[in-house]
Amino acid sequence: xxxxxxxxxxxxxxxxxxxxxxxxxxxxxxxxxxxxxxxxxxxxxxxxxxxxxxxxxxxxxxxxxxxxxxxxxxxxxxxxxxxxxxxxxxxxxxxx
Numbered sequence: 001x002x003x004x005x006x007x008x009x010x011x012x013x014x015x016x017x018x019x020x021x022x023x024x025x026x027x028x029x030x031x032x033x034x035x036x037x038x039x040x041x042x043x044x045x046x047x048x049x050x051x052x053x054x055x056x057x058x059x060x061x062x063x064x065x066x067x068x069x070x071x072x073x074x075x076x077x078x079x080x081x082x083x084x085x086x087x088x089x090x091x092x093x094x095x096x
Contacts, residue, residue, distance in 0.1 A: 005044040012038040064094040
């Protein structure tokens, strides 16, 4: 199944959180929080203004992004969890 987001929506794969703390303590699954960073897998064409112009997207496929804890809508793609987020809900692009 291929997903093509519409307008200013972005398909994101969450990155796994570390299962160990800096001190070496293993965090159980029940205590983990949802990760708030991920990799962009697909982007829509951009938002359309009332006069018909398309505002291009800032993020692109492959970008590592930060987003709010409760942002977006969770979906399953090929039995894997994904997130569809509107571009304004993305807080930052992570650069190495």
